[in-house]
Amino acid sequence: MATATAASSKREAKEKARGTIRDQGYQRYSGEYLPESGRWWLITRRMLRMAARQPWVTAMLIVAILPALGWGVVVWIASKTAAMMAAAAAQAAAQGGQVPPGMAAPPPADSFVLGVSIEPYGTLLIAFLTALFAGGGAIADDARGGASQFYFARPVSRGHYLVGKVLPPVLLVLIVTLGPAVILSLLRVALAAEGGGLGPALLLPLRALAFGLIEAAALALPVVALSSLAKSRAAVQGGFAALFLLPWIVGGIFVSVTRSPWPSLLSIPTHLRVIGMALFGLPAPEDARLLPWWVSAIALAALVAGALAVLRARVAKMEDVSA
Amino acid sequence: MTAKTDETLFELRDVAKSYGRHQALRGVTLTMPLGSIGLLGPNGAGKSTLLKSMLGLLPFDGTATVLGRDPRREAAALRARVGYMPERDCYLPGMNAVEFCSYAAELSGLPRNEAMQRAHATLEFCGLGDKRYQKIDGYSTGQKQRVKLAQALVHDPRLLLLDEPTNGLDPDGREEMLALIASLPPRTGCSILLSTHLLGDVERVCGRAMLLHEGKLVYAGTIEELRAGGQKDVIEVRVKSDEEKMAAALRARGCTVELDEGTLAVTAPAGTSDPAALVFDVAEAEGLQVRHLQPRRLTLESAFVRVVGEARGKEAA
Numbered sequence: 001m002a003t004a005t006a007a008s009s010k011r012e013a014k015e016k017a018r019g020t021i022r023d024q025g026y027q028r029y030s031g032e033y034l035p036e037s038g039r040w041w042l043i044t045r046r047m048l049r050m051a052a053r054q055p056w057v058t059a060m061l062i063v064a065i066l067p068a069l070g071w072g073v074v075v076w077i078a079s080k081t082a083a084m085m086a087a088a089a090a091q092a093a094a095q096g097g098q099v100p101p102g103m104a105a106p107p108p109a110d111s112f113v114l115g116v117s118i119e120p121y122g123t124l125l126i127a128f129l130t131a132l133f134a135g136g137g138a139i140a141d142d143a144r145g146g147a148s149q150f151y152f153a154r155p156v157s158r159g160h161y162l163v164g165k166v167l168p169p170v171l172l173v174l175i176v177t178l179g180p181a182v183i184l185s186l187l188r189v190a191l192a193a194e195g196g197g198l199g200p201a202l203l204l205p206l207r208a209l210a211f212g213l214i215e216a217a218a219l220a221l222p223v224v225a226l227s228s229l230a231k232s233r234a235a236v237q238g239g240f241a242a243l244f245l246l247p248w249i250v251g252g253i254f255v256s257v258t259r260s261p262w263p264s265l266l267s268i269p270t271h272l273r274v275i276g277m278a279l280f281g282l283p284a285p286e287d288a289r290l291l292p293w294w295v296s297a298i299a300l301a302a303l304v305a306g307a308l309a310v311l312r313a314r315v316a317k318m319e320d321v322s323a
Numbered sequence: 324m325t326a327k328t329d330e331t332l333f334e335l336r337d338v339a340k341s342y343g344r345h346q347a348l349r350g351v352t353l354t355m356p357l358g359s360i361g362l363l364g365p366n367g368a369g370k371s372t373l374l375k376s377m378l379g380l381l382p383f384d385g386t387a388t389v390l391g392r393d394p395r396r397e398a399a400a401l402r403a404r405v406g407y408m409p410e411r412d413c414y415l416p417g418m419n420a421v422e423f424c425s426y427a428a429e430l431s432g433l434p435r436n437e438a439m440q441r442a443h444a445t446l447e448f449c450g451l452g453d454k455r456y457q458k459i460d461g462y463s464t465g466q467k468q469r470v471k472l473a474q475a476l477v478h479d480p481r482l483l484l485l486d487e488p489t490n491g492l493d494p495d496g497r498e499e500m501l502a503l504i505a506s507l508p509p510r511t512g513c514s515i516l517l518s519t520h521l522l523g524d525v526e527r528v529c530g531r532a533m534l535l536h537e538g539k540l541v542y543a544g545t546i547e548e549l550r551a552g553g554q555k556d557v558i559e560v561r562v563k564s565d566e567e568k569m570a571a572a573l574r575a576r577g578c579t580v581e582l583d584e585g586t587l588a589v590t591a592p593a594g595t596s597d598p599a600a601l602v603f604d605v606a607e608a609e610g611l612q613v614r615h616l617q618p619r620r621l622t623l624e625s626a627f628v629r630v631v632g633e634a635r636g637k638e639a640a
Contacts, residue, residue, distance in 0.1 A: 026448030028511050029441060029479035033432035036399045042429050050417055137416070146413040150474065153378055153407035153484075154430045155399035 036155045043156075043164025044171075051134045051168055060130040060176060064123050068180030072187055079191040123177050124269060127219055128244055130176045135169030135223035136240065137233040139314070144231045148318040158315045166311070169220035178212035211279050215272055218300050219244075222268075225307035228314035244268055261289040268303065271296035332357045332482065332514050333377060337385035340372050347372040348383065349538040359508055361525030361546070362518040363627060364535035370518045373535065374484055377516075378402060390481055403432050406480030406513075408471045410487040414459040420446055420470050421455045424477045431478035441477050449473040449503060464491040468500060476507070483507065485517045489524055501527045522623040532623075534630055541634040549626045551618070560587040560602055561615035572605045588619060 051057045142148055151161055185204035223240045230236050247266035254263030264270040270291070277284060278293035291299075332355045340348040348369045364370050375381040377389050379398030387394055392401040415423060421442050428438035446455045449469045454462070459470055468488065475483060488504060489497040505528045507513055517528055525532055525546070532549055534542040542549060562569045570580045570587055577592035578601070591598035599616055606613045621629065 026441075026444050026476065026510070029433070029437070031433065031437050033403055033478075034434060036403075036432070039430060042426070046426055050415075053417065141416045145416050146409065146411045147415050149407070149409045149411070150413050150415070150427065151430065152380060153402060153405070153409070154427070155403045155432060156430055157399065 036157070036160070039156045040160040040163040040167070043151075043161060044167045047138065047164065047168040048171070051172060054133055056133040057130060057172065060126050060133065061172070064126045064130075064176040064180055067123055067126075068183045071180075071184055075184060075187055075191065123180055124215075124272065127173050127176045127215055128269075131169055131173050131219040131223045132237050132240055134172045135220050136227060136237040138165045138169060138224045139228040140230050140233050140236050144233075152318060158318070161318075162311055162315050166221065166224050169224060170216045173216040173220045174212050177215045178208060181208035181212060184208075207279050211276050214275060214279075214300065217304050218268060218272060221304050221307035221311070225310040225314075228311055255289050259289060261291045264291065265295070265299065268300075271299050275300065330356050331388075331391075332360070332516075333387065333389040335385065335387045338373075338376060338387055339384040340369075340376060340381060346538050348376070350385070351535075351538075351540045352385075353533065353540055353543045355531065355533070355543065357514045358531060359505075359515040359517065359529040361529040361532040362516055362535070363520070363522070363525060363532055365520070365631065367537070368535040369538040370535055371486070372538075374407075374486065374516075374518060378405065378407065378484070403478070404481045406475035406478065406483045408475040408483070408485045408488055410490060412467065413471055413474070414467065416460055417458065419456050419458050420451055420462075420473065423459055423470065424473050427474040428477040433478055438477070441479075442473075445473045445477045446470070449476070450499065465493070465496040465500075468492060468496070472500070472503065479511065479513075481513055483513055483515045485515060485519075487519050487521075488517070489519070489521060497524075504528050522627060526623050534627065536631050536634045537638075539634065542630045546623065549630070550620045550623060556590055556598070557619040558589050558591075558598055558602065559615065559617055559619050560589050560613065561585060562587075562606060563612040563614055565611060568609055569606065569611050572609045573602070576601065576605055586615075 142151070152158075182205055185208050188204055189202060222243065223236065226239050226243075227233075227236045230239070247264070248269045251264035251267040251270065255261060274290050274293050274296040277290075278296075284290050334354045335351050338348055338351040339346070351369075351373065362370050362373070372381065376383045377387065377394055379394035379401055382395070389401055390404055392404075394401055415426070418426070421439070424442035424445055425435075425438040428441050429435060433441065443455070446452060449472050451466060451469050451473065454466060459467065462470065468491065472485075472488065475485070483504075485504065489500050492500055501524060504515065504517070508515065515528065517525060519525060529546060531545050532542065533540060534549075560569070566582055566585055566587060570582050573580045573587070573589055579590040581588040589598070589602060591601055595601055602616060603613060
């Protein structure tokens with residue numbers, strides 16, 4: 001009897017629970033509505049989540065660490081070698097011998113960070129690919145799926161939409177460019193703390209941050225601007241690859257042939273390299289034919305301003321909710 | 324047209340919108356009470372422009388209030404209370420329905436937990452409970468229509484703007500969608516503005532209708548009034564046999580009679596207090612049996628054709 005009663009009450013509880021689930025159907029919402037100020041962050045967060053699902057973006061984030069590891073080893077070896085050479089030089093000097101030229105001069109510390117940031121075998125190509133994969137579909141996917149009407153029929157302003165779409169590729173490119181550079185910079189600071197020269201090394205993270213921001217803006221904004229012009233992610237990626245690679249390759253060939261730096265005027269990677277070298281205070285290699293840093297600065301500023309102008313114009317026209 | 328009260332859904336005064344030389348809306352003035360309203364009109368009548376204007380997405384001339392708010396100055400606050408189901412595809416590639424609807428709710432201002440909870444409840448209500456974790460990209464047309472309705476509903480809007488909600492649906496799917504829509508006002512108290520070219524959808528869901536023709540409002544009122552419009556004094560009569568004899572007798576008493584497939588459309592002479600009594604008198608005098616008598620009601624389709632025809636006639640004149 002007791003067992004039957006227990007079973008019955010268990011069944012009743014189950015039924016009650018089931019009833020509760022049924023009662024949670026569509027009904028009036030009596031909770032609060034949040035103010036519109038944070039919509040840009042909702043869009044950014046969602047886009048970052050969607051980007052993280054793309055295997056290529058994840059792969060780029062992982063691969064970006066590799067140059068930092070490689071250069072980290074180089075930095076460590078160079079630092080140890082410099083310390084050994086300095087000791088040897090000091091010993092030779094104490095013994096009244098002659099110090100071989102260059103023996104006491106350590107390799108330029110910033111070149112490692114520069115190397116990981118802008119050289120083709122560093123993170124520049126990875127940053128380009130990250131921008132390509134993370135930004136290619138930013139607005140093109142919305143156009144393809146008709147999502148502009150999804151956003152703008154809600155309390156989402158064009159400004160919030162624009163920021164929400166631009167920020168994810170900028171942040172991802174920043175992670176790719178800045179992460180390894182900061183790791184290396186911190187390593188340099190740590191090694192400098194052991195061997196002296198701490199002051200200049202402390203400036204490295206700041207320089208790396210400034211360069212990372214420039215690189216992220218110069219790569220991510222144009223790809224998102226292109227994304228606002230097309231409905232196909234593949235077309236955007238193809239267009240951006242052409243914009244990035246063709247002037248670099250063709251310009252490089254013409255620079256070699258003409259021995260003038262001006263054919264590289266349209267090359268984004270070349271401008272980034274020039275700005276990087278100026279920012280890190282490195283002299284240009286003797287055989288390099290590089291544009292003056294201010295020309296590159298103007299070119300990159302024009303690129304970013306043009307991309308922003310295109311984005312603003314295109315997003316302003318995205319009111320078409322039911323045409 | 325109805326005066327503005329607390330029960331007013333929207334009020335438009337001389338609303339006009341031009342695209343270059345083309346006038347999409349021409350001085351639309353009306354006040355509509357809360358409830359379900361059909362927005363009817365042929366292609367190019369200005370329905371979409373009116374919807375956009377009411378959402379605050381298009382600048383326009385004139386004044387408007389929707390749910391007591393000015394769409395131009397309080398667009399964000401208004402859109403938080405309006406749900407919009409567009410005609411075209413509307414989804415974010417790569418998302419499943421739960422993510423899509425919870426994202427929609429968050430963008431409309433709901434906190435994250437509430438948004439997720441309501442996304443599940445709304446998808447269940449829209450009949451997508453077992454498909455909600457599938458990517459929308461792979462949905463059938465009917466499922467995409469349902470998820471579009473769900474994203475419009477998820478934040479509990481006070482006004483639901485539905486643009487051709489049964490487009491592309493088979494008869495069963497259409498019936499289910501209309502049943503869902505019709506069940507909303509009694510369930511949540513929301514109002515509906517249904518823009519469609521399918522008059523049957525409006526008949527099924529709406530108590531009122533507004534008709535646009537070439538940017539002008541040509542009718543606003545109840546569906547019943549629309550059907551009866553211009554035909555108020557006409558009664559339909561069927562007799563057991565010999566309709567010709569009945570028609571002749573009615574004409575002899577001063578009535579105007581049209582005979583169409585056994586049904587007499589009778590207009591009693593001016594000043595007749597009770598046309599039905601007149602018909603019964605005539606039938607009795609002629610020894611005929613009346614089998615059917617009722618005021619003439621047009622189908623919505625013929626009412627629509629009549630109103631649009633009248634508007635065209637006025638313009639031509």
